[in-house]
Amino acid sequence: MTTALDPVTLGVIQNGLQQVCNEMDLAFCRAAFSPVIAEAMDRSDGIYAAEDGALIAQGDLGLPVFVGTMQYGTQAVIERVADPQPDDVIICNDPYLGGTHLMDVRFYRPFFYDGELFCWLANTGHWPDTGGMVPGGFSARATEVEQEGLRIPPVKLFKRGELEPEILAIIQSNIRIADQRIGDIKAQAAALKIGDKRLAALLDRYGKDTVAQAIKELRERAARLMRATIAEVPDGTYYGEAFVDSDGVVDAPLKIAMTITVDGDEMTFDMAGSSPPCRGPMNSVIATTRSSIYLAIKHVFPNVPLNAGTYEPLKIVDPKGTFLYAEYPRPVSGCAAEVSQRIAEAVFAALTKAIPDRLFAAPAGSSGNFALGGYDPDKGRSYVMYVISGGGYGGHPRGDGLTNGCSTIGISKSQPIEVLEQYYPVLFERYALAEGSGGAGEHRGGFGINYRVRVRRGEARASMVMDHGRTGPQGVLGGGDGGANQVRFEFADGRVHVPAHLSKEQDITVLPGDVIDVRTPGGGGYGDPAKRAAERIEDDRAKGYYGESGPDAPFGRRD
């Protein structure tokens, strides 16, 4: 260690860096057009090191799955952009260059102080569309990345503050609902500009060298904190696994095998034995795979800080040769929303064996992406409606799981029914708790939801990328699994259709009167259901949580 900064200055600078990121988050979210950014908070803002892109600080309201990816993306930009200039903004959405899927578009702004590059400010925002074979980008059947949308390498979208019209024109000619994107582009760039201003003020106040030293020391302290946390986990090797229903193309489950070795104050994650690369879009790029492990660890130990130091004692063996290490041109649209959550589930399953008192049964773990695209004849316009849904969380040592929690990798809000019905020609017949979906246990899982949406006007096509349709989220320590994801098309002519891959489907034609019925997964149960307190079971009965038949059967009661 170099000469230590006084702890107060260190604390104040840490707080200052965090606030720069939070202000970027707030500005981006409030000014964005994409509902996925503004409401679903599918974005993140942070500060990254000038030399290697290592994470310095990230906003508190950033989407969890981006906590680990953005530093790899920044690193790729550093390697490829030779001459960053003040007020430049570089755009990139290449999944293989430290990204997730194509819809997550990243902006990078070099931060100069006293004429020198001091660090990078960067953000990611999920755009509603970046072209490709289905509106919204979540194709369940793509077999190469070109089918998934426009792939933008790191290029300067703003040169010294001026928007490059040629680059903009290329982007706008290749994506749907292009007219609103200018609003998102400006919001995303403006957030970085606000960050630039605030960070400059912080350096003015404390001096460049002091802030640089503080960043270094904060990283060392984060590593120390993470090591101290790991040291409390008993040494040993722990195995957990989780399954993706299918890749959307080949109807067979994909396995994530997670072996965690705890040795003193380090943890090693080895995914050997996982399924090979798949044909459909459920491959995960390595940045997303790593990030999924980081966010799982942060869910288990929420008090560890977010910077590159935290990751130092977490050793990840590159899962080469598996679907968790996707290389060009493997399709990847499902990696951020679904595969990432299965990776986290495998980490939870393994750690439950090491520290059951700190863990929880598996959460629903699906973003429940459902897209309906069509033409509204009354309004004379095309539309794409996205519905993302929550599900139940797992029971845990201190209580039952949360009902309708958001995805493991998200912090998003769902859209109000009254808003969806305003924009799209649909009518929701139901939006309710999915009775019976909470896995039985001493502490039962939370419940998923059940919605029914009816098309009112015009023809439309429905697509979905969900998961946990084959098996529900895992129960632990004797708890039962949560209810599985279910999708049913009930056509007005009486036909009923259940997707062959259960949770993934693309381009089903629906007409006025047709209904799509979706049940999202419930959380797994924690502990033996027979140990559940009688008054809790009676309360579940009174509330009708297990439907007409009641909680007796799932909780093993015979009377």
Place this chain on the structure above:
Amino acid sequence: MVRIVGCDVGGTFTDLILLDEESNSARIAKVPTTVANQSEGVLAALDKAQADIRAIDGIVHGTTATTNALLERKLAKTGLITTAGFRDILELGRRTRPSAYGLTGAFAPLIPRELRLEVPERLDVDGAVVTPLDEEAVRAAAERLRDLGCESLLIHFLHAYRDPAHERRAKEIALSVWPNQYVTAGHEILSEFREYERGVTAAVNASVQPILERYLARLLDGLRGRGYRRDLLVMQGNGGTVSSEAICRMAVNTVMSGPASGVMAAARTGAAAGRPSLITFDMGGTSCDVGLIKDGTPQVSNELEIEYAMPVHVPMVDVHTIGAGGGSIARIDAGGMLRVGPESAGATPGPICYGRGGTQPTITDANLALGRLNPGRLLAVEGAPDIEAIRARIGEVIGAPLGLTWEDAAAAILRIADDRMAGAVRMVSLSRGHDPRDFSLFAFGGAGPLHAGAIARELGIPTLLVPARPGITNALGCAVADLRHDFVNTVNRPLDSVDMDLVRRTLTDQVAEGKARLAQDGAGTGEVRTLHTADMQFIGQSHLLSVPVPSPDVTREELQAAFETVYWDRFEVALPQIKANLVNLNTAVIGPRPDLDLGLLLDAPSPRGDETRPVWFAETGWTETPIVPRASLPPGSVLDGPAIVEQLDTTIVLSPGMRAEADAIGNLIVHVGTGEGA
């Protein structure tokens, strides 16, 4: 000549102020809050102030009865009748989790599932009937909820903001089988789309209504028993007051009225002192509240969330709260970093200095250790604390792990705490497009004036304003606040296709309704003021910006220009390609109450004395510092730091380089300087 009583019930103390223009005096009382029945504390405060209750012209009351009931979930048993298929809306929320990391959060809906019943009915987004209202089902549901012992009833249907006919009819039917004064129909509380937010706001109203009504009835009984014959006015979260008869219908409006009254007192005091733009900083035992007043007008928001997943979408003074107060605990985390708060020692065991078994150093302990607080004058403590023991404990728990002396450790606690609170001030100002240097910092609450100087210096705020009575600011806010009614109507159309006649009609109707309600309140004087705003966005966005509207006759072009200005100020983004959307039209109708002479708050002058004690300052270390009674600073006096100004309810720290001037109405205006070269 009027005699007005303002009374605020806080978590710990019930504060009362009697402003008497007849005898040209103010009386103050501070008594412990009586938690079980707050009205006892109010009556005790009146007794303590020796108020001649028959001669009082008005009592204005700020109560935490509803806020507490809500946060502790001690609510009236409330039933819900709602649209078939949607009874779980209140339980499902907007699908989030309580914190970004950790998957073990919990949430309890305001109305439990067994009391949420469905009836066939459905409107579409245009208000057209998809399913007619099943009147028999409504009757059966109301009877069932009545028989289950519900006290209050909420009727909440999808798209009722578009056409309330079904909600109205259902209410009639329910009342016919269950005569009940506590029936809330969602559209009556809020005529705004978004079913969860409207439903929760209305559910809050329904479930606190009986509690508020009973409480106010008890209080009024007590007052009548003592011969009080005038009106009782109640403080609302929007910073205005309303008659106690009218408030129960809109009980939700009393939620968060405590912070609002503090901001109103600040607005009035700032206006009288010629400083209409203020950032308010109220620091108490467990938290600090920060609000913003621009040109005399407190910022109001329609979109506040009281706690996780509890949005209350009625207009409320926009106050940002963080968990930093005198009782906030300092500790060293596993990475070796010093943290202060948000955990609080509370009242029990409290800070170490309370002598009730607390062992963890708090902000108050650090202030005491460094001589900033007078050990003999702590409000919450009997007898003098053992300063040396506190210093030793700070040295042991905080100093040793960091390699610091106890002095430096105590100073570090204050520095980290000040920095967090400065962050909160930055969030309400800079991050919303206001430059803190254009404001004065209005410091109040027991601990506000202890820390405000350091925060002002950190943010470049040039002056502090410390009112005459910082510890009873909320009670003063009750006494000086105007009557106020707010209205929100949803338009939700692109501005270029909005019927501007409809805008004019909506705003003038809102004004007419407000004036009618003011007439019912019956306690206003002077000319009614109206404030109009529009909530706007670019088409395709979901967040709203509040845009000032000069009058109901506003033109389309003026609205467009006003929106673009507000948008630029906030985001520095211009989007000429994209059209604006007019979402809501809002009006506040304000009935001024008598303008009271704040000079009444001045204490009788007292001599200054020559007391000093050693106090630690960041600038100069330990410094023998004059201790100055507040009452020895009559209007016009000037005091240079370093100095500690003491008064019954607070302590003001003047660091080296600061200069305080007492103005004509008893405020201390502190020029904070930069702290350099002092």
